[in-house]
Amino acid sequence: MNEMIETILNHRSVRSFKDEPLTEEQIKIIISSAQSASTSSYIQAYSIIGVTDKKKKKKLAELAGNQSYVELNGHFFVFCADLYRHEVVGKMTGKDVISSIESTEKFMVALIDTALAAQNAALAAESMGLGICYIGGIRNNLEQVCKILKTPDRVIPLFGLAVGYPNKETTKKPRLPFEHVYHENEYCQDAEIYMKQLESYDQVVSSYYQERTMGKRKDTWTGQIANMLERQSRMYMKDFVQSKKMNLR
Amino acid sequence: MNEMIETILNHRSVRSFKDEPLTEEQIKIIISSAQSASTSSYIQAYSIIGVTDKKKKKKLAELAGNQSYVELNGHFFVFCADLYRHEVVGKMTGKDVISSIESTEKFMVALIDTALAAQNAALAAESMGLGICYIGGIRNNLEQVCKILKTPDRVIPLFGLAVGYPNKETTKKPRLPFEHVYHENEYCQDAEIYMKQLESYDQVVSSYYQERTMGKRKDTWTGQIANMLERQSRMYMKDFVQSKKMNLR
Incomplete structure (x- = not known):
């Protein structure tokens, strides 16, 4: 390397x-x-x-x-x-x-x-x-x-x-599994495989947080991301960008 | 380096x-x-x-x-x-x-x-x-x-x-002048400075093309970019992206 x-x-x-x-x-x-x-x-x-x-x-x-x-x-x-x-x-x-x-x-x-x-x-x-x-x-x-x-x-x-x-x-945060991010020839939409990959990643992320916080924090990736997305943020962006005369047509 | x-x-x-x-x-x-x-x-x-x-x-x-x-x-x-x-x-x-x-x-x-x-x-x-x-x-x-x-x-x-x-x-294509791309503390909107920088860049780009094509091609950057933008392309993108349920709100 x-x-x-x-x-x-x-x-x-x-x-x-x-x-x-x-x-x-x-x-x-x-x-x-x-x-x-x-x-x-x-x-x-x-x-x-x-x-x-x-x-x-x-x-x-x-x-x-x-x-x-x-x-x-x-x-x-x-x-x-x-x-x-x-x-x-x-x-x-x-x-x-x-x-x-x-x-x-x-x-x-x-x-x-x-x-x-x-x-x-x-x-x-x-x-x-x-x-x-x-x-x-x-x-x-x-x-x-x-x-x-x-x-x-x-x-x-x-x-x-x-x-x-x-x-x-x-420290370095663990990323999504290679197989989940990298597809060959077509996007794998198989729901079972897709979710299993995310579940196994959740375990990796959870262990990472536990180790780093001596057990205090146990977030999974899906939990963390879902919370973040549920909250919504910067919903003014579409109007703002268009007020700056971009993304209009 | x-x-x-x-x-x-x-x-x-x-x-x-x-x-x-x-x-x-x-x-x-x-x-x-x-x-x-x-x-x-x-x-x-x-x-x-x-x-x-x-x-x-x-x-x-x-x-x-x-x-x-x-x-x-x-x-x-x-x-x-x-x-x-x-x-x-x-x-x-x-x-x-x-x-x-x-x-x-x-x-x-x-x-x-x-x-x-x-x-x-x-x-x-x-x-x-x-x-x-x-x-x-x-x-x-x-x-x-x-x-x-x-x-x-x-x-x-x-x-x-x-x-x-x-x-x-x-070969490596010459980039916009450093001073044109990099601003300190605020964006320089001074029209005279702004256009002078682009004009001097045009000369650099034109020389680059001339050298590379033995004088056949003399495009400036502004000329090349203006032609490209005037033609318009991929104007279907807004509808397409929204049909894929992104950039909607």
Whole structure:
């Protein structure tokens, strides 16, 4: 196994960072890495905002549900799906690009492009001995986040990426069984097999939590996910995204 | 610069592969790498389908716009956003998760989760000396792709990933200027700066094409992107995604 695969398999989210800012050089490497990812038809439909202003970081940490590591880290990046750039391209070239950039297809393209770039950034950081944590919590209140970051229409902050030197070792959460995630030639819909795989995974996850909490926490994966989904969250998203003139047609 | 960052920065898409299938071991490493990516609240909202059946590969290559490398490669993966799994979780636990999994928020989560996993897979492959190419072309006709792969509702094949030993060296396409993609503290909307950056990038891209084609091709980035967006494509996507019971509310 090579070093890169070791880094990839060794990933765990870090939620406590040393008070040591990233260097300019590190930031440049992380952004260049992000930009080196594949992009759909060369569209490059994302922007990255590095937040260094202390007040802004504090406010973002609050909005993300009081996550201290959004404020306290080596650097905080916000990855944004960006089709505003392409609206400008339309203006510069005199071409009508609006229907296209308001389509669900291009909304999907922008999300995928942004995530591919972000994962390159995350791995570049990890390969330099830094820890990372994705912050979906910024989607709790995107109207506010957009105000803080002064993003135009057709730009949607998707998630933050907190990066820095880890304060402590964290553990790796077990993933779904290989056979459950990987299908050959067709999707296995056999209900019995499907549920058995989830049940056996529940045991793995439950053991993981028990070990980690000395028996206090026994959550299964299905239980945890069902609770999370039953609660519902960010149900304003459809309207919000459309108010930003994306995912409209 | 470490080896991982070198691999990341050295990425280029490969569109011609040697006739040498990946080993079981390589496939396992690629899938495990995909699964090691961060996942929003542990939701793991994706599945991966490896297509080895020759007829299916041929058909997918046609649907993707006659891209031969979809058929001829070391292995062809299809990455799918998957919330069907979570519908099953709802049934197993007796919780009502439907509103949640039909939301635009969870549609976004599934897309991001899938793309993060895919980029890990892509990099793991590249670190093993393999080449990769993302195939967005499968979105030309998802109804057909879903039939071939027998995916249930709430599963959307997002893109393919062709992997294999490269037949020839390809070149690296220049990316948008660093200052254009990376903002500090707020999104720079200054129209003059914004357009100047794109104009200077146009020159870089144009030189790249000229050099590569001995002067035959002189496309700028803005020109290329404007043409692509003006044409419109896959405008059926909104209805299609909603017919699969995602992005509904």
